[in-house]
Amino acid sequence: xxxxxxxGAASGIGAATAxxxxxxxxxALADRDADxxxxxxRAVAAAGGVATSHVxxxxxxxxxxxxxxxxxxxxGPVDRVAHCAGVLVAGPVLDATExxxxxxxxxxxxxxxxxxxxxxxxxxxxxxxxxxxxxxxAGNGPRVGLGAYGASKAAAHSVTLTLALEVADRGxxxxxxxxxxxxxxxxxxxxxxxAVRSAVAGDLSRHRLGIxxxxxADPEDIAGAIDYLLSPAARHITxxxxxxxxxxxx
Numbered sequence: 001x002x003x004x005x006x007x008g009a010a011s012g013i014g015a016a017t018a019x020x021x022x023x024x025x026x027x028a029l030a031d032r033d034a035d036x037x038x039x040x041x042r043a044v045a046a047a048g049g050v051a052t053s054h055v056x057x058x059x060x061x062x063x064x065x066x067x068x069x070x071x072x073x074x075x076g077p078v079d080r081v082a083h084c085a086g087v088l089v090a091g092p093v094l095d096a097t098e099x100x101x102x103x104x105x106x107x108x109x110x111x112x113x114x115x116x117x118x119x120x121x122x123x124x125x126x127x128x129x130x131x132x133x134x135x136x137x138a139g140n141g142p143r144v145g146l147g148a149y150g151a152s153k154a155a156a157h158s159v160t161l162t163l164a165l166e167v168a169d170r171g172x173x174x175x176x177x178x179x180x181x182x183x184x185x186x187x188x189x190x191x192x193x194x195a196v197r198s199a200v201a202g203d204l205s206r207h208r209l210g211i212x213x214x215x216x217a218d219p220e221d222i223a224g225a226i227d228y229l230l231s232p233a234a235r236h237i238t239x240x241x242x243x244x245x246x247x248x249x250x
Contacts, residue, residue, distance in 0.1 A: 001025035004230070005071055005078045007058055007115055008085030010036025012184030013134060013226075015043070016219035017082050020227050022049030028071035028078065030064075031085065032057045050075070058085045058111035065118045072122075080230045081119040081131040085111060086153075088186045093147035100148050108152035109159070116163055116174070124170040130230045133160045134222070135178040137245045144206040153178075157241060164239035173238040175229045180245025181216040199248075212247035 002025040008014030010031035018027050022044045029044075029051050031037050037053040044051040052074050054067040072078055089096070089104040112133055123129025138146045139153030157176050164174035181187055181199040202210030225244045228234055243249050 002080050002230075003071075003075055003078050004028070004080040004082060005030065005068060005119065006082045006084060007031065007056075007111075008083070008134070009040050011040075012084075012186060013179065013182060013219045013222045014082070014084035015040045016223040017084055017226050018044055018051065019047060019049070020220070020223040021080070021082065021230070022047065022051060024231075026050040026052070026075040028052050028054060028067070028075070030054045030056045030058075030067050058083075058114055059106040061110075061114040061118070064114045068118050068122070077122075077126065078119065079123070079126075079129050081115065081129075082134070082226050082230065083112060083115045083131065084134045084226075085115075086134065086136075086186075089148045089152075090145055091148075092145060096148045104148040104152040105155075108149070109155045112156040113159060116160060120163060120167050120172055120174065123172045124167045127171040129172045130234075131172070131174045132226045132229045133157075133174070133176050134226070135160070135176045135241065137178050137180045137243050137249050140178060140241070140243060140249055142207075144208065161239045161241070168238055173229075173234070175234075175238060176241040177222060177225045177229065178241050178243045178245070178249075179217055179222045180211065180243070180248045182222060183216055183218055187216070209248055209250065211245065215246065217244060217246065 004021045005028045007030045009029035010033035041051045056063045056067040087107040136153040138150035
């Protein structure tokens with residue numbers, strides 16, 4: 001039975017991942033949105049799963065460590081982590097403010113480092129564990145209007161894969177799932193239905209390919225990829241980026 005710690009669990013990909021991974025054992029739900037955590041925890045319980053909730057901002061490294069400690073005291077050692085927390089910062093690079101850069105870096109990069117180091121250090125001591133970081137296909141290459149966001153995700157990809165190499169000999173696997181456009185509150189904030197149509201059809205004026213599969217992802221599509229990479233079925237996979245965007249990245 002696995003024990004999984006999931007950040008960003010209050011909504012979107014994190015909530016879908018929590019429901020999926022609760023089928024394998026207890027899940028510790030972490031997010032700064034306390035109300036959203038209540039909703040996800042109730043959904044997990046309704047599906048027959050066991051969940052604990054931890055209100056935490058991933059950009060606060062001490063709070064992340066404390067949440068992991070609390071989760072382990074409650075249900076035992078965490079052997080899987082799904083880091084789904086992130087924030088969207090949109091707009092042209094020339095218009096990005098210092099606050100925009102600070103937000104993107106503090107959550108998407110520093111928050112990833114906080115979760116990775118807190119989880120991987122204890123996993124390495126035990127000699128086993130698996131982590132999946134949710135990045136973005138905007139971290140794989142440039143996206144018009146997503147300069148700060150894409151830069152923070154690209155940096156998060158890099159540190160994740162580097163750490164994966166550094167702890168591989170201690171039985172810890174770490175991978176990235178990089179979604180494209182996904183039907184989440186973040187996608188709605190990025191432009192709603194018009195943005196969805198543009199993502200699917202493509203927009204040459206923004207140097208953007210369309211989505212060959214003809215739809216944006218559901219959160220469950222991303223949760224399935226996370227579930228696979230955390231599972232024993234992926235025991236020989238580490239330091240990889242699995243892009244889940246319907247073929248938009250070629």
